[in-house]
Amino acid sequence: MTDIAVDNSFTITMCDVPVHLPHRDDGVWTLREVLAWAPDNSDWHLKKTCIEGCSGKGGCSMLPPGTMLEVTSDDAMEIRFMAPAEVERRRAQGLLWMNDEA
Secondary structure, eight states, X not given: OOOOOOOOOEEEEETTEEEEEOOOTTOEEEHHHHHHHXXXXXXXXXXXXXOBTBOSSSOOEEOOTTOEEEOOSSOGXXXXXXXXXXXXXXXXXXXXXXXXXX
């Protein structure tokens, strides 16, 4: 099966600031990478203090529908965000599947 080229860019919102994450071949960003990218590539200086209940370490995040979160270690900074387009590409290739009952 041939790889299907997709644009894996997507936008998440952190502390009320939209952060556009550009295309990556694997479509995956860690929280640590997002927090390093955002200050120089968004209006990060406009971020608001997150509401009570958020961790305070990375802030609150709003993710687009279809984004997959992967927790691969005990380190919260290594939580991985998989772009919605990458999730769909992997599903089409049989590399991921979804449970309709979830």
